[in-house]
Amino acid sequence: MTTLYKRYIPPKQGVATATPPVAAPITAKAPVAPVTEPRRKRERDDDEKAERKAKKLKKQTKGNGSGEVELVTAADIVDDGETTAVEPSTPSKPDHSSEFGHIKNMKKRRKLEKEARAARKAAQKSSCDEEVEPFVREPGKDVDGGTKFDHVVVRTDDATRVDKITPSLIAEDDNPAVQHRESIVERLASPPTKELSVPAIAPAKRKAALNVPEVESGVASPAAASDITPAPEKPRKRRHKLEAVLDHPKDVSGDLNAVDDHDEHLKNFGGVLNKFHSSQQKVQKRNEEEPETIEVDPVPAVEKRDLVPFPQPVNEVMPSFAAPSGLPDWLRAPITVSKDVEKTFEALDLPKAVVELLRFLGFSSALPVQQALIPLLMPPGTQGAKFSRVMESIVPDIAVSAPTGSGKTIAYLLPIIEALKCGNASPQTLKALIVVPTRELVAQVTAVAESLLKGSDLTVGIATGSSKLGDEQQRLIKTGSKYDPAHYKVLMEKAQRRDYPPSEDSDEFDVFIEEMENWDDRLEREIQDAIHGLVDHVPTYKSAVDILVCTPGRLLEHMSSTIGFSIVHTVWLVLDEADKLLDQQYDGFLERLNDELSRPRTGSEQGPRERFLRARGAWDARFEQRVRKVVLSATMTRDIGKLSALELKRPQMVVVQGAESDEPMDDVQGDGDYYELPSTLTEYCVPVGDGSDKPLHLVALLDSKILGSRSKQVPKGKGRAGGLTVARSADEDEGLKSDSDSNASVSSSDSSTISNDISSHSSQSSDDGNEDDNKANRPSPKSLSTDTRASPPTILIFTSSTESAERLTSLLQKLRLDWAEWISSLTKTSSKASKRSSSASAPFITIATDRAGRGLDDLQGRRITHVIQYDVPHSLTAYVHRVGRSARAGESGEAWTLYTDSQARWYVNDIMRAPNVKRRAPVERVRVDAGGEEMKAQYAEALDGMREMVFGK
Numbered sequence: 001m002t003t004l005y006k007r008y009i010p011p012k013q014g015v016a017t018a019t020p021p022v023a024a025p026i027t028a029k030a031p032v033a034p035v036t037e038p039r040r041k042r043e044r045d046d047d048e049k050a051e052r053k054a055k056k057l058k059k060q061t062k063g064n065g066s067g068e069v070e071l072v073t074a075a076d077i078v079d080d081g082e083t084t085a086v087e088p089s090t091p092s093k094p095d096h097s098s099e100f101g102h103i104k105n106m107k108k109r110r111k112l113e114k115e116a117r118a119a120r121k122a123a124q125k126s127s128c129d130e131e132v133e134p135f136v137r138e139p140g141k142d143v144d145g146g147t148k149f150d151h152v153v154v155r156t157d158d159a160t161r162v163d164k165i166t167p168s169l170i171a172e173d174d175n176p177a178v179q180h181r182e183s184i185v186e187r188l189a190s191p192p193t194k195e196l197s198v199p200a201i202a203p204a205k206r207k208a209a210l211n212v213p214e215v216e217s218g219v220a221s222p223a224a225a226s227d228i229t230p231a232p233e234k235p236r237k238r239r240h241k242l243e244a245v246l247d248h249p250k251d252v253s254g255d256l257n258a259v260d261d262h263d264e265h266l267k268n269f270g271g272v273l274n275k276f277h278s279s280q281q282k283v284q285k286r287n288e289e290e291p292e293t294i295e296v297d298p299v300p301a302v303e304k305r306d307l308v309p310f311p312q313p314v315n316e317v318m319p320s321f322a323a324p325s326g327l328p329d330w331l332r333a334p335i336t337v338s339k340d341v342e343k344t345f346e347a348l349d350l351p352k353a354v355v356e357l358l359r360f361l362g363f364s365s366a367l368p369v370q371q372a373l374i375p376l377l378m379p380p381g382t383q384g385a386k387f388s389r390v391m392e393s394i395v396p397d398i399a400v401s402a403p404t405g406s407g408k409t410i411a412y413l414l415p416i417i418e419a420l421k422c423g424n425a426s427p428q429t430l431k432a433l434i435v436v437p438t439r440e441l442v443a444q445v446t447a448v449a450e451s452l453l454k455g456s457d458l459t460v461g462i463a464t465g466s467s468k469l470g471d472e473q474q475r476l477i478k479t480g481s482k483y484d485p486a487h488y489k490v491l492m493e494k495a496q497r498r499d500y501p502p503s504e505d506s507d508e509f510d511v512f513i514e515e516m517e518n519w520d521d522r523l524e525r526e527i528q529d530a531i532h533g534l535v536d537h538v539p540t541y542k543s544a545v546d547i548l549v550c551t552p553g554r555l556l557e558h559m560s561s562t563i564g565f566s567i568v569h570t571v572w573l574v575l576d577e578a579d580k581l582l583d584q585q586y587d588g589f590l591e592r593l594n595d596e597l598s599r600p601r602t603g604s605e606q607g608p609r610e611r612f613l614r615a616r617g618a619w620d621a622r623f624e625q626r627v628r629k630v631v632l633s634a635t636m637t638r639d640i641g642k643l644s645a646l647e648l649k650r651p652q653m654v655v656v657q658g659a660e661s662d663e664p665m666d667d668v669q670g671d672g673d674y675y676e677l678p679s680t681l682t683e684y685c686v687p688v689g690d691g692s693d694k695p696l697h698l699v700a701l702l703d704s705k706i707l708g709s710r711s712k713q714v715p716k717g718k719g720r721a722g723g724l725t726v727a728r729s730a731d732e733d734e735g736l737k738s739d740s741d742s743n744a745s746v747s748s749s750d751s752s753t754i755s756n757d758i759s760s761h762s763s764q765s766s767d768d769g770n771e772d773d774n775k776a777n778r779p780s781p782k783s784l785s786t787d788t789r790a791s792p793p794t795i796l797i798f799t800s801s802t803e804s805a806e807r808l809t810s811l812l813q814k815l816r817l818d819w820a821e822w823i824s825s826l827t828k829t830s831s832k833a834s835k836r837s838s839s840a841s842a843p844f845i846t847i848a849t850d851r852a853g854r855g856l857d858d859l860q861g862r863r864i865t866h867v868i869q870y871d872v873p874h875s876l877t878a879y880v881h882r883v884g885r886s887a888r889a890g891e892s893g894e895a896w897t898l899y900t901d902s903q904a905r906w907y908v909n910d911i912m913r914a915p916n917v918k919r920r921a922p923v924e925r926v927r928v929d930a931g932g933e934e935m936k937a938q939y940a941e942a943l944d945g946m947r948e949m950v951f952g953k
């Protein structure tokens with residue numbers, strides 16, 4: 001006989017693979033056991049016999065009581081007739097008060113009692129149900145001719161449900177064998193579970209799908225079960241009698257007890273069976289209407305491939321990409337201009353008159369920055385312009401980075417002047433604004449602009465802090481008058497209220513207070529002009545200049561207090577030395593400027609054409625001439641954070657790269673700002689020990705290296721500053737310490753070299769074996785000296801402060817009386833370098849501060865041949881601009897820097913070997929002797945004299 005429900009029999013430990021899976025047949029009670037499955041009996045001990053007896057007794061008693069429902073007690077559950085795996089009971093004291101008191105094993109007894117209580121409870125619950133007829137159905141056969149189920153459990157407690165349990169569900173149970181008995185009791189006591197109606201799937205398939213090995217699940221396939229004879233000695237689990245009901249075949253015959261039991265079951269569970277049948281019919285009907293489908297994940301079609309190797313990527317050499325710098329395109333890919341390219345102004349296709357003018361000024365060929373910038377800035381559509389007329393509204397703002405002395409001033413002034421000449425900007429308005437950081441530069445740029453404006457009616461003005469504001473206002477603003485009685489009346493009323501304020505109680509007092517709060521210099525000026533003008537006439541104010549060159553501070557002053565000063569018509573804005581203007585010290589300047597340039601014009605600020613068109617509603621944004629910005633510097637920052645303050649539109653960067661360089665620009669390291677020094681510049685540095693004798697080192701340097709034979713004869717008894725010692729490259733030094741050490745030895749041992757003869761020094765330098773091959777090509781001090789001495793030396797000495805400059809001027813004049821007439825100072829307090837030079841051929845020495853560091857092109861019309869940094873610069877950019885006062889526009893120049901021991905490390909690392917500075921040749925270190933005791937005594941004497949000057953005797 002094949003059972004529908006296979007009980008789980010755990011495999012023997014450690015022999016799972018050796019022992020084939022055995023489907024243990026589950027039989028009903030012994031009397032109705034199938035022939036094919038001989039019942040196995042075992043000897044019962046006394047306890048069990050007693051238990052059975054008690055159970056029977058109880059059953060009879062209960063059955064008689066209810067008459068309808070057979071009470072299933074825990075005793076039934078532990079009914080014998082099957083082999084059992086119950087653990088051996090331990091002897092315990094019998095409790096005769098309990099119905100299971102005869103069971104010695106306390107644990108077992110309590111369990112039985114518990115089960116009995118549960119069974120009793122279940123029986124009480126179902127007592128109201130109709131009489132249940134037991135039924136027996138043939139396992140494996142269709143319940144109602146429809147779906148075939150592996151196992152059917154008929155509940156006897158409520159007799160309303162039939163659960164169909166498939167092997168899969170059984171397989172999902174973690175340990176069915178262990179919990180089997182408890183589950184029976186639970187089912188009896190628990191509410192009906194959801195009815196399952198999943199069509200049976202072949203157990204073998206299911207197991208494969210669930211990947212549950214048969215051995216472990218203990219559920220054998222029907223086929224397997226039929227083949228395998230159960231081993232009689234296998235331990236069996238005790239079954240519930242209800243299971244026997246289900247497993248009992250209908251056609252069992254031959255065993256009278258079994259038949260009786262069968263009848264009894266039919267009698268007890270007939271109602272349940274009927275309900276089950278009706279339920280199955282319903283399910284079948286529903287399935288016929290809506291055939292249930294099991295959604296199975298589609299198995300992906302297997303792609304058949306030939307056994308060919310997978311295609312491999314071609315091993316190509318990838319192009320190398322520059323690391324993204326994070327800069328915008330216009331900064332990362334600027335327009336680069338090589339210094340090698342030479343072009344005349346004619347080649348730039350400039351108007352003939354312009355070329356003639358430039359030639360007249362002495363400029364025939366355009367410098368590289370001029371070649372690049374002039375076409376970009378020329379008015380679109382005009383001769384020599386890069387952009388056509390139709391591109392007028394999209395022409396870019398320009399940022400320029402070009403070395404010092406590369407000719408940037410003409411590069412921007414020339415096209416601006418050309419644009420203003422042919423432009424249609426309102427007359428008597430300020431059209432171009434050029435902002436530079438110092439008043440010296442204002443004067444210099446103005447001079448260049450005036451030279452380029454020759455023959456034009458355009459005018460240029462200046463605004464610096466060097467003159468009085470009122471005077472400047474007079475020069476910048478042209479005052480007129482017009483008949484306007486209404487406005488005249490308003491002005492007079494205001495003047496009257498100011499001079500004769502209304503009483504505090506009157507209504508006019510509030511108006512008066514408000515007026516006084518808004519009273520400013522411009523209104524005062526207007527009222528004064530109205531009072532002093534014709535009756536019923538009001539003053540008018542127009543710009544007296546077309547181009548204004550100014551410093552930022554004075555510009556702001558005019559914007560806030562000069563009546564008639566307006567930049568709303570400005571179409572060009574140039575910021576020369578832009579990086580300096582972006583500095584913190586000019587904080588707020590650019591914001592004010594940008595706000596003013598972009599604000600809409602008031603009615604009085606509009607020109608007649610604009611007013612006319614606006615009145616007719618025909619004014620178009622296209623008519624607005626926007627400001628075009630040009631920003632320039634030799635040390636132009638690439639810091640986009642700073643540059644954004646300029647509010648450039650469609651910006652384009654122009655970078656001039658020097659030629660004649662040993663190393664290409666690409667070799668300059670760093671992703672940040674980088675600078676280039678003029679290729680005609682030669683740099684030297686002079687260590688001055690602890691700096692206590694620095695003035696003497698300066699005198700020695702000037703005397704022996706720069707002035708040379710021009711240095712006058714020292715009066716008898718006066719010492720002369722030291723001489724030149726061995727010159728060698730700073731890069732040859734091992735370190736700063738050794739450098740200091742060597743300084744002393746060289747200075748002391750080299751007294752024989754003290755000489756004013758440059759030629760003897762030069763020969764000494766060239767004889768120096770330390771010069772390596774790499775430096776063979778660079779100009780030796782001799783050749784440079786020859787170049788720079790072709791014209792009288794014009795020397796610019798930088799100090800750190802105005803006091804330092806003044807002090808040094810006095811000291812030098814005292815130390816070298818023969819130089820006194822050559823020496824002047826250029827500081828904040830001295831408006832211009834004092835003229836001391838007696839003749840054009842005499843040397844010229846100017847002691848200045850950093851205010852001369854930017855833009856200064858000459859000293860009183862003389863090109864600067866030597867720059868001496870008496871005090872080291874405060875930054876690399878300051879150094880670049882200082883040394884750039886020399887070696888301009890292709891001329892040769894020298895830059896000397898004195899540094900003390902304490903400044904040596906910073907100077908060497910940040911200046912001399914700065915990775916982001918491109919220089920033609922390394923800085924050369926030159927030692928000068930500060931002089932002997934005699935010179936030092938003279939120095940002490942000069943200091944005493946200066947002390948007396950300051951503090952008195």
Ligand SMILES: Nc1ncnc2c1ncn2[C@@H]1O[C@H](COP(=O)(O)OP(=O)(O)OP(=O)(O)O)[C@@H](O)[C@H]1O
Nearest residue numbers: 363365366367404405406407408409634855857889
């Ligand atoms: N085309 C030219 N040919 C020869 N010399 C020129 C030419 N253009 C300008 N120069 C001269 O070059 C010198 C430097 O010019 P400029 O002052 O414009 O330099 P810069 O680039 O503004 O320098 P810096 O950055 O130091 O201000 C000036 O003396 C000027 O006269």
